[in-house]
Amino acid sequence: MKAFAYVNPTSEKEAVAALKTDGIAMVIGGGQDLLSRMKDYIDSPDRVVNVKGLDATVTATSDGGVKIGSAVKIVDLAEHAAVMSLYPSVAAAAIEVGTPQIRNQGTVGGNINQRPRCWYFRNEEFVCYKKGGSRCFAVNGENQYHAIFGNDGPSHIVHPSSLAVPFVAYGAKFRVLGPNGEREIAAADYFTMPTLANVLKENVLDDEDILTHVILPAPGNVKHGHYEVRYKQSHDWPLAFTTVVLVMNGVNGTSGANGTSGSTIRSARVVLGAVAPVPWRSRPAEDALAGKALNEATAALAGEAAISEAKPMSGNAYKIQIAKTAVKRAVMRAAGIKTV
Amino acid sequence: MIYGKIVRSPYPHAKVVSIDLSAAEKAPGVKATLAYMKAGDEVHYQGDPVAAVAADTEERARDAARLIRVRYEALPQVSSEAQGMQLIGPRWSTTQPNTRAGQRAETGDLDAGFKQAAHIVEQTYSTHIITHVCLETHGAVCEWDGDKLTAWVSTQGVHQCAQGYAQALGIPQTNVRVITQYMGGGFGSKFAPDSQGIICAKLAKAAGVPVKLMLDRKEEHLDTGNRPSAFAKIKAGVSSDGKLTAFDGTSWGTGGAGASSGFPLPYLYQFPNRKRVHTDVYINAGQQRAMRAPGHPQGCFLTEILMDELADRVKMDPVEFRIKNAPPLAPNAQWVKYFAEGAKRFGWDKRHATGDPTPGPIKTGMGVSAHLWGGAGRGSTAHVDIMSDGSVVVKCGTQDLGTGTRTLVAIVAAETFGLPVSGVKPEIGDTLYPFSGGSGGSTTAASVTPAIRVTSLNALDALFAKVAPTLGVTPDQLAAEGGRIFVKGNSSKGLSWKDACKLIGTEPISVDGKWEDGLSSSGTSGVQFAEVEVDIETGIVRIKRILAMQDCGLIVDKLTAESQAYGGVVAAINFALFEDRILDRVTGQMVNPNMEWYLLAGMSDIPKIDIVLNNMPERGVIGIGEPPTVSTASAIANAVRNATGATIRSLPLHPHKVLAAIEQERAGGTN
């Protein structure tokens, strides 16, 4: 690993200032992703700026939501009382990340901004688009864990962050601080589909920007469901997963005035993970759910609708079936129906 | 001490054009560099060693290694068995052919056998390549004192490593000492210094200080061995009453760059008429090494899946069908007994026919499978000293690769002397101690424990000779038990071990001994049962239970014997579901040389494992390191078949294969 300078700022502003350099500066949270990239010579920054000293709290906002500091540990997010009650799918996603060690070391900021786990990206031998090369090795190569949605290229990664998916589903905003001040970006707009121009990154952050907070709006009258399909039980990545957030007709989704409309879905957010270069919002699934009664048949319809846009690669069509199942079971969980 | 790092070929096949060490020589902290290959040499796999460097820290050694400029001329590579078998296309070597005819065997009359068959199954079966994944990687620390070398090596054979160092370095073997106090797994991949051990010694010589060179995980996957792949097109027949009649198999596989890939086929069951033709295919990938029961897991899988398909054709229960076709009961052939006993213990009567009829996405199923191994030993030598203060040291130049050999040495000596285990000091893992074989082939327990027993008895005889006059009896009237030496039949007439040893005087009892026939034997059998749950909407397999019926002759120590069985089963669960060396089909480079995408079961992926050991003291000691890992994967695959009704004829049981097989079955099956 290349020798580097280490900067330990005490404020957001100092952190942003520290990122200004002639060489390459990178932010470090828990460091699990950055350090492994450095050890494998995928990245060789001259300066590493620690952001674990930034806000590490989860606080209530005035409108009934919560504000999560980027330095919050994944484990603390998973076990936070307000998060568990208001955004159970965030807690569910957090508790499934990696292993206890990873969750205890990993930060919210690091999890959202971690780089792809594509095995071509992670092995030095393959100089792909994401490393400034001019091809995606996955196209003709080993793509069993690559994208099944949004496969127009040039890169075919799946976005690695588990937390990003429920954040998009709950309509979170990400607060970003840069040299020109702060801005708030909808989580759904934070992550970018690859183009030749921006394939070196997965989101809108500029080199001197940091993510400081995730702001979750009050959930409102919703039902939630989260479902992950994993090959191994731990120390592994999901093959596909889904968060659904359903806005229900009637109070708290219980029976409405005439006793019928209460369990119908007014609108839905269906977001899939591990299937596309970004957390993948499935409009067809959302449309399939809107106006329907919340039951197993509707769940199955949503699953079918979700995969209507799928475009698999040569070796990953099996993930379509898995994604369909994840959507169906996430909706079933939202309905309180037992799933396996 | 400084640190070594090897530069390896990123290409699976190339010619070295030039090696320039100059930039690395000038890098901070660098104490030695070395060109391992030379211009014009051919590299045959990704990870082929090319050059090396040693520096004062591990990080600096890694950085400096990247400054060694190697220019290559890339050559077309062979990345798969199918590619290797093509008549035209890339060659794995510029001078050697892609394939080589392997063993060929024919017994009985194949045509007649197929005529007797009421049903015939014709399918292709295969197993994949996995690497050893020793948690402790390969490597050594080498220190020179003039022309004397001391090497601390992670090895399964200290004496064998010493020979390797001596001959590779051109020094007398008497100048080499190899030490392995403890080590973290070898599984058949650590019998020699290997290239990294010799590079380490050469760097240490050049730098004039000790060098530590341990491989990293990527190097482990690329260059320290693997289990070869196995493929076979099989046609097999069964008579209407469930007797196997004929087996015709054409098999192939790869052991990587120029290495063989044989495996037993058909395995265990009695096909009176059979033919088998094998071809070794060479590809540009790391070479195979012996891996826990070499050949057996492959042959077992290929045969056992076929067995369940045949059983279904004759509508017989798989256990019953196997009993009918297994070799007859014998001390080294306990299968028919284990099938019956195991079925009872496992609740086999609750097994449904192929295809779980219950509604819902979760299907459960049971499977069974059998295996055998030899496990005989010989040749170990040992030395025992009993001191006048009563302390005892047992020395044997074996090594403990994590199996508990050190414990066995102490247990056997302690029991012989009638002492607690703590009363004996076992000294192993050093070429200063008497010769013993490498720890492989499940031969260690059967080689070492008889030697320890014989040597300890010799020492005890010597002690009895010293003690007898004091007690006024002849030595043959004495016994040692419970920390005392006493007259047989009159236990009050005796001395404590300590007092007895005082009679030894100033010259310790110091005796040698060696393995003798009669305390060990050969041939183990085992049967395993598996129960799984398959989610047919996701293709995910979860193993619920494993039952392993196993013998290993006399069980010297239940804990360590069971531990071998647990470890073997866990390794086989990985073989069945998770591990897979994946080469990029275009570049031939490994995409998962790590522990992230090279999947390994975690705690939560391991089911309840029941080990039932059949103690057979009359047979003496037989090894158990390898057999328990052979049949687990086949039992699991058969359980998946039983659950889903779909047959998966290749490993690993990845969700994509499970889903594809289920879909194929829905579309009308594969028959």
Place this chain on the structure above:
Amino acid sequence: MEHLTSPKLTPGVHCLSLRHKGMYVTSMPYPEESQFYDSYDATAYWCVETQRGFGPDGASVRPDCCTGERDCCKH
């Protein structure tokens, strides 16, 4: 076991530097194994001089290659 005993290396024919695991473990042939399967060769070979599966000349190390006519072959 088969893999430990099958590679019959013949002094005078095969190179003295040829190695396989069976030479390094003190095994005993399993007399009855032919009852359970036919012979096969799962053996991994290496050269004691190079400590790898390629000889000093860079070619494969196996009993069929490590014999008389090869330059590096030692008797």
